[in-house]
Amino acid sequence: MGRYLIRRTLFMILVLFVVSLITFLIFVKLPAADPARRAVGRATTPENVEAARKAFGLDKPVYVQYARFAKGLIPWPGLFLNEDVYYSYSNFVPVKEELFSRLPVTIALAVGAAAVWMLIGIPIGIVSAVKRRSLMDRASMVFALFGVSAPVFWLAYLFLYVFWFKLGWAPSSGIPIGTSVTEAVVQGRFILPWLVLSLTFAAFYARMVRGNLIETMGEDYIRTARAKGLSERRVIYKHGLRAALTPVVTMFGLDLAGLLGGAFITETVFNLPGIGQYAVHAIFINDFPSVMGVTIFGAFFIALANLLVDVAYAFLDPRVRYV
Amino acid sequence: MAEPLIEVNDLRVHFPTDDGLVKAVDGISFSLAAGETLGVVGESGSGKSVSFLTVMGLITRPQANIEGEIIFKGQDLLTMSQDELRSVRGEMVSMIFQDPMTSLHPFYKVGDQISEAIRVHQRVSKQEAREQAVEMLRRVGIPRPDERADQYPHEFSGGMRQRAMIAMALSLNPDLLIADEPTTALDVTVQAQILDLIDRLKEEFNAAVVIITHDLGVVAEHCDHIQVMYAGRIVESGDRNDIYYKAHHPYTWGLLRSIPRIDDTDDKERLSPIKGLPPSLIFVPPGCPFHPRCPYRFNKCDQEVPPLLPADGHHASACHLSLADKERIFKEEVIVRS
Numbered sequence: 138m139g140r141y142l143i144r145r146t147l148f149m150i151l152v153l154f155v156v157s158l159i160t161f162l163i164f165v166k167l168p169a170a171d172p173a174r175r176a177v178g179r180a181t182t183p184e185n186v187e188a189a190r191k192a193f194g195l196d197k198p199v200y201v202q203y204a205r206f207a208k209g210l211i212p213w214p215g216l217f218l219n220e221d222v223y224y225s226y227s228n229f230v231p232v233k234e235e236l237f238s239r240l241p242v243t244i245a246l247a248v249g250a251a252a253v254w255m256l257i258g259i260p261i262g263i264v265s266a267v268k269r270r271s272l273m274d275r276a277s278m279v280f281a282l283f284g285v286s287a288p289v290f291w292l293a294y295l296f297l298y299v300f301w302f303k304l305g306w307a308p309s310s311g312i313p314i315g316t317s318v319t320e321a322v323v324q325g326r327f328i329l330p331w332l333v334l335s336l337t338f339a340a341f342y343a344r345m346v347r348g349n350l351i352e353t354m355g356e357d358y359i360r361t362a363r364a365k366g367l368s369e370r371r372v373i374y375k376h377g378l379r380a381a382l383t384p385v386v387t388m389f390g391l392d393l394a395g396l397l398g399g400a401f402i403t404e405t406v407f408n409l410p411g412i413g414q415y416a417v418h419a420i421f422i423n424d425f426p427s428v429m430g431v432t433i434f435g436a437f438f439i440a441l442a443n444l445l446v447d448v449a450y451a452f453l454d455p456r457v458r459y460v
Numbered sequence: 461m462a463e464p465l466i467e468v469n470d471l472r473v474h475f476p477t478d479d480g481l482v483k484a485v486d487g488i489s490f491s492l493a494a495g496e497t498l499g500v501v502g503e504s505g506s507g508k509s510v511s512f513l514t515v516m517g518l519i520t521r522p523q524a525n526i527e528g529e530i531i532f533k534g535q536d537l538l539t540m541s542q543d544e545l546r547s548v549r550g551e552m553v554s555m556i557f558q559d560p561m562t563s564l565h566p567f568y569k570v571g572d573q574i575s576e577a578i579r580v581h582q583r584v585s586k587q588e589a590r591e592q593a594v595e596m597l598r599r600v601g602i603p604r605p606d607e608r609a610d611q612y613p614h615e616f617s618g619g620m621r622q623r624a625m626i627a628m629a630l631s632l633n634p635d636l637l638i639a640d641e642p643t644t645a646l647d648v649t650v651q652a653q654i655l656d657l658i659d660r661l662k663e664e665f666n667a668a669v670v671i672i673t674h675d676l677g678v679v680a681e682h683c684d685h686i687q688v689m690y691a692g693r694i695v696e697s698g699d700r701n702d703i704y705y706k707a708h709h710p711y712t713w714g715l716l717r718s719i720p721r722i723d724d725t726d727d728k729e730r731l732s733p734i735k736g737l738p739p740s741l742i743f744v745p746p747g748c749p750f751h752p753r754c755p756y757r758f759n760k761c762d763q764e765v766p767p768l769l770p771a772d773g774h775h776a777s778a779c780h781l782s783l784a785d786k787e788r789i790f791k792e793e794v795i796v797r798s
Contacts, residue, residue: 357562363518364557365577365628366550369542379567455612456566 138451141459145447149440156436157210157429161203164425172226172425194222206426210433223426225419232430235415241318243411246334246403247396249327254335254342255389259382261339262346266381267373269351277343284340293333293406300329311408330407334400338392345388349381356380383453387446394442398435464491464531465635465668466515471528473507473514473692480742484510486692487528492685494635497662497669499683499700501676501715505738507692508672512638516555517545533635551581554629558641560621564613571597571609574628581632596627599664600657619650623657630661637662638670643678655682676712677719680704685774688712691739691749694768698775708777708786710754713794748780756781756789 173190174181190196194205209222218233225232261281265274300307307329312321321327353359354377362376363369399413408414412431419427451457473485485507492498500508513519515530517537530537532553537545557563565573574596575589584592590609597605600623613621622642629637639658643651655671659682662669671679679686680700687697688711696709707713714734736753739745745752751761760780770776771783779786 357557357559358565360518361557361563361625361628362565364516364549364555366546366548366580367576368546368580371580376565380565383567454567456614 138459142444142448145444149444152440153210153433153436154207157207157433158203160429160432161206164423164428165199165202167423172423176226193226206429210429218430223430225427226424227422232426235427236412236430236434239410239412239415242312242409243397243399243404243413245318245322245327246330246400246409246411247393249322249331250334250338250396250400251389251393253331254338257335258339258342259346259385261343263350263373263378265343265347266350266354274347277347281340281344284336285344287336289333289337289402290406292336293329293403296329296333297407310406312410330403330409333407334396334403342385342388346381346385349384350377353377353381383450386449386453390442390446390449391439394438395435397438399431463493465494465533467491467529467531468511468515469529469531471511471514471530472526473510473519474525475523476525477742481525482741483692483744484524484741485514486744488689488692488694490687490694490697492636492668492670494668495662495666496685497659497671497683499679499686500670500672500689501674501679501686502689503674503738505741506689507741508689509640510692511689512555512640512670512672516553516638517542517549518555547581550577550634551632552634553636553638554632554634555638555640556622556625556629556642559645560618560625561645563625564616564621566613569610569612570616570624574609574624574631577628578631592631593627596631597624599661600624600627600630601653602627618646619653622646622650622654626654626657626661630665630667633665634667636668636670638672640672641674642671644673644675651678658682675719676703676715688715691744692741693749693778695750695779696777697768698777702775706775706787707790707794708771708775708781708783709750709779710756710781710789711750712777713790714753716794748778756785 171186171190173186173193173195176189176193177185187196194202197205205222208216209219211217218231218236220231220233223232224230225235261277265277268274296307297310301309308324308326310326310329312318312326316324316326350373354373359372359376362372367376397412399411399416401413401417403409404411404413405417412434415427416431416435418424419431447459451459468491469489470487471485471489472483472487475482475484484505488507488511490498500512502508510519514524514526515532515537517540519526520542526538528538532548537548540548564570568576571590571593574593575586578584578589578592579586582589594605594609597608602608602620602623608616608620613624616624626642637658642658643654646654655678658669658671661667671683673679676686683700685697686700686703687694688703688709689695690711696703696707696712698706702708703712704716707716711734717732718734720731734753739749739752745762747760747762747764748754748757748766751757754761758780764780766778766780768776768778777786781789
């Protein structure tokens with residue numbers, strides 16, 4: 138296991154390196170306005186532009202530029218997202234500061250939504266599988282089809298219109314300045330975003346759990362469990378679910394990690410100052426240090442989740458051993 | 461025969477499907493006493509597994525139309541509630557299955573799976589159940605049972621898994637053990653060991669045993685009675701000697717001819733399979749269901765269903781041929797070949 142972890146960690150570093158390199162190459166190749174020119178604003182004298190270019194390090198050869206960005210990705214105090222390089226081209230705020238102030242919002246959104254979709258999706262999947270072809274099953278699958286098909290941006294506006302504008306049950310979107318994330322959660326400002334974000338996942342998970350459980354219940358070892366004289370409850374909840382839910386762990390880890398890298402649409406529509414919103418904004422204005430920071434953040438979460446899921450599998454499935 | 465432990469009367473199991481009614485089991489009757497071994501032989505789809513899954517209560521009413529009686533120790537299993545049935549299942553009747561590779565839960569330790577069965581039926585502590593499970597593993601010939609109980613099924617070989625399944629099935633000392641193709645998925649050398657084990661444990665536990673198989677060779681040494689099934693019906697039943705030395709049904713003859721022989725020195729002599737395929741269980745051929753594949757059929761065969769008629773006290777067959785013809789054909793055409 139130890140050697141496996143070392144190997145996987147090294148591989149993860151390689152992946153992050155490749156991601157950063159590709160991100161950088163896209164930036165270099167992108168035909169966007171010169172960041173130095175944009176930074177000086179109205180005072181576009183050649184000297185000013187040259188000074189800005191020098192300050193951004195854009196006067197150096199391309200490989201040196203990449204090396205400066207890459208150095209800032211080394212997780213070491215003083216190097217990690219250092220302000221010499223990771224400094225927004227547009228609003229002159231250090232990327233680190235921006236990322237870490239936005240991270241709690243994204244974590245609150247992602248973790249809350251994950252809890253909601255697991256609480257909705259898994260029970261619906263189980264009931265559908267157990268009461269297969271019943272009215273409940275059909276209704277659940279219609280829900281699942283709706284959830285999978287409905288676009289998040291449309292659902293978000295629909296929910297806002299109905300539950301905030303018309304009914305007034307939920308607070309409006311966004312987090313007022315001066316309100317902490319904890320306060321915003323307590324005030325229920327995350328309820329609509331959680332619901333909207335979780336609906337797609339809940340629908341997907343319901344279908345997945347239903348499919349897995351139906352398949353598992355046809356296995357020979359389920360017949361053995363019944364032949365032992367176990368109650369149907371025990372057969373389903375102990376023998377069936379144990380095998381049916383294991384693959385769900387994989388999906389859950391990856392989905393949650395994907396959201397921690399930013400729930401772009403939900404954050405944008407609900408005006409939540411999270412990482413996703415930051416990423417969208419940074420990409421629009423070609424603010425490369427921010428884009429690089431956000432991209433590596435997201436890639437790191439996904440790579441880490443992959444590793445954690447694989448390690449978790451060794452504990453969940455006795456047939457899996459890592460050497 | 462002694463007081464029967466289980467008596468099945470005119471059991472019918474029909475599955476409604478989109479294509480029509482599948483008559484998987486179509487009126488079978490038999491009985492079995494404690495300490496006896498019954499071999500049930502037939503091709504895939506002959507209804508042999510379905511009949512005994514129904515006895516176990518693993519095929520139930522909403523899934524299938526079930527008629528007839530299954531009298532076990534004086535009670536009709538088909539009229540029992542699910543809860544009553546559950547207390548019978550595992551404790552009084554237990555079953556082992558064809559594929560030991562998939563019949564144990566891959567995520568639970570073997571010992572835990574056995575002690576779970578014990579704890580469902582008996583009020584014993586976890587510790588006691590575990591000790592019983594280890595003892596059962598020892599009795600089915602698993603070395604170092606104490607360590608083995610803490611291993612997972614994938615750490616067992618196929619033969620060991622089947623032993624573990626048998627340990628689980630016998631852990632509650634059932635009156636009836638149903639073994640559904642217990643050796644089909646195993647190596648030939650392991651097959652004999654498993655059958656010997658079932659034989660020995662039958663004596664130790666004084667249980668009745670049913671061995672379901674498609675291979676007449678497998679049951680030869682181990683069964684007191686044999687019944688041959690075809691298209692959901694019993695076409696021949698009798699003692700071991702009746703079936704091997706005096707078989708009366710053309711289908712049984714076909715099965716006997718298809719047993720490979722080790723002393724067959726004639727290289728040209730190939731195995732002779734039964735021609736054709738088992739019939740559809742939705743559109744069962746009229747008359748004798750075997751008649752389309754039967755080389756001895758005559759005009760009556762596709763008109764009337766032959767009843768299962770006893771030739772003597774224990775030997776019965778369902779075929780329109782006269783007894784004299786059956787004996788003659790068996791002597792002249794079957795015995796020389798097998």
